[in-house]
Amino acid sequence: MESVQVILSSAPPQTNRDWRARHARKEGMTIMSIVVTGATGQLGRLTVEALLRRGIPAADIIATGRDIAGIKDLADRGVTARRADFADADSLAEAFAGAEKLLLISASVPVDERVANHRRVTDAAVAAGVSLVAYTSTTHADTATTVIGATHRETEAYLRDRGIPSVVLRNGWYLENYTGQLPQILQHGAVVGAAGEGRISAASRADYAEAAAVVLTAEGHAGAVYELGGDASFTLAELAAAISVATGEQVAYADLPVREFAQVLAAAGLPAELAEVLADADLGLSRGEMYTDSGDLRRLIGRPPVTLTEALAALQPL
Numbered sequence: 001m002e003s004v005q006v007i008l009s010s011a012p013p014q015t016n017r018d019w020r021a022r023h024a025r026k027e028g029m030t031i032m033s034i035v036v037t038g039a040t041g042q043l044g045r046l047t048v049e050a051l052l053r054r055g056i057p058a059a060d061i062i063a064t065g066r067d068i069a070g071i072k073d074l075a076d077r078g079v080t081a082r083r084a085d086f087a088d089a090d091s092l093a094e095a096f097a098g099a100e101k102l103l104l105i106s107a108s109v110p111v112d113e114r115v116a117n118h119r120r121v122t123d124a125a126v127a128a129g130v131s132l133v134a135y136t137s138t139t140h141a142d143t144a145t146t147v148i149g150a151t152h153r154e155t156e157a158y159l160r161d162r163g164i165p166s167v168v169l170r171n172g173w174y175l176e177n178y179t180g181q182l183p184q185i186l187q188h189g190a191v192v193g194a195a196g197e198g199r200i201s202a203a204s205r206a207d208y209a210e211a212a213a214v215v216l217t218a219e220g221h222a223g224a225v226y227e228l229g230g231d232a233s234f235t236l237a238e239l240a241a242a243i244s245v246a247t248g249e250q251v252a253y254a255d256l257p258v259r260e261f262a263q264v265l266a267a268a269g270l271p272a273e274l275a276e277v278l279a280d281a282d283l284g285l286s287r288g289e290m291y292t293d294s295g296d297l298r299r300l301i302g303r304p305p306v307t308l309t310e311a312l313a314a315l316q317p318l
Contacts, residue, residue, distance in 0.1 A: 033060045033098055034216050035130075037084060037121065038105035039074065040065030042176075043136070046209035047103060048074055054217050064095045086117035092124035099125075101132045101216050106155070111147055111277055118155040126164050132222055133166045134215050135159060136208070139201070139227055139290050141170055146284035147277055165222040167215045172229030173202040173290050175311045178239055182247075182315065191240040191253045194261035195285035200236075201229025201292045203305040211300040227294040232307040236285075239308065246312040258283050 034051060038044035048063050058078030063071045068081045075081040084095035086107050096102065102125050107117045118135075125133050138144060141152040152170075159166045178191075185191055211228055215221040234242065237253040244251045256264065262279035266272050284290065297305050 033062060033100050035062040035064060035084075035096055035099040035102040036105075037064050037086075037103060038107075039063035039081075040067060040070035041105065041108065043205050043209055043212075044103075044105050045071070045074070046206050047105075047212045048079060050206075050210045050213035051217065052077075052079075054213050056217060062095065062099060086121055087113075089120050089124060092121060093127065096124050096128040096130060099128055099130050102130045102134070103212055103216060104133055104135045106136050106138075106152065110273065111151055114151045115154045115158075118151075119158050122155075122158055122162055122164065126162055131165060132216075133159060133164055134212055134221075135166060135168050136212070137168050137170045139170050139172045139229060139292055141168075144284060144289050145287065146280050146289065148281055149284065149289065167221040167223070168225040169208070169212060169215065170225065170227050170292075171203075171208045172292060173200050173285075174208075175202045175204045175230070175306065175308060177202070178308075179311050179315060182243065182312075185240075185243060185251060186247060186249050189249070189251055191236050191243070191251060192256065192261065192264060193236045193253070193285075194256050194258045194279055194282040195236045196255060197235050197237070198285040198288050199233040199291040200239075200285055201231075201233045201290060202308065203228065203230040203297055204311060207297060207301055207305045211297055214300045226296040226300065227292040228297040228300075229290070229292040229294070230305045230307060231293075231295070231298055232309070233291055233293075234308055242308055242312060246309070246315075 034056065036044050036047050039048055048061055051061050052058060059080060062080045062082055063074050064082050064084035065071055066083065066085045068083050071081045082095040083091055085091045104118065104121050107114050122133065135155060137152040137156055138149055141149055141156055144153065156168055208228060240251045240253040258279050261282060262275045265275035265278055
């Protein structure tokens with residue numbers, strides 16, 4: 001992208017606009033400035049990278065976070081970095097100025113603050129004249145029984161109520177939720193949970209980020225609701241078996257009652273409220289609430305999503 005930016009900056013203004021218009025038409029994209037919230041986090045950063053790969057000029061990407069020191073490296077590459085605190089409406093107004101499209105990555109805050117924060121972001125996007133909001137929701141948010149699911153359902157409803165064009169990305173579980181725990185799993189020889197035989201359509205953060213970049217840069221996605229997840233679903237017992245095969249270490253699945261699982265999480269050092277939320281999420285898993293066979297993720301990114309087996313293989317040697 002650096003070489004492209006040099007060419008653009010040296011061209012006369014009209015030539016610059018013409019080049020970008022031709023490039024956008026060729027790629028099926030529109031000329032735009034795109035805000036990525038939560039760019040200091042993993043999904044946000046991966047989305048910025050995906051936008052760059054799709055040919056969006058760095059200067060047209062607005063990466064935001066509560067502490068922009070965390071995205072200084074993106075700013076050094078030409079990406080616009082702005083402070084945006086979901087709890088601070090004034091910061092949102094400044095961060096979203098001039099934006100045409102916006103990715104609202106659901107906030108990693110206490111559950112009871114999440115909806116209020118999402119509403120502030122939505123209100124700021126409306127005030128800024130944003131033409132499309134893409135929101136990272138959760139699988140089957142419309143029917144989910146979990147506490148987390150309820151926050152997403154309320155946010156989706158608020159987007160509709162405000163009347164801003166939006167696309168809902170109902171992201172499933174991250175593969176990294178499990179591969180990131182591999183050292184602890186191997187240490188204890190067990191995957192511990194309360195998901196029963198519920199199937200999980202997990203995918204990698206990078207694949208979800210790619211899907212977000214697609215809907216932000218191509219036409220025809222406003223009003224869509226995508227149920228996103230991997231094609232190769234698994235149970236937690238199958239996760240344990242896959243880890244055993246990948247590592248040569250014997251790993252079993254220990255299925256616990258929800259209350260006991262919450263106690264295990266709290267004993268491991270998690271705050272009690274977070275332990276309750278995660279145990280509740282596993283209860284949702286047991287009901288099939290993180291399973292989808294929609295194929296939406298595959299169609300959006302134009303290839304099969306990374307599978308659990310592939311993700312484990314990528315971690316070798318362990």
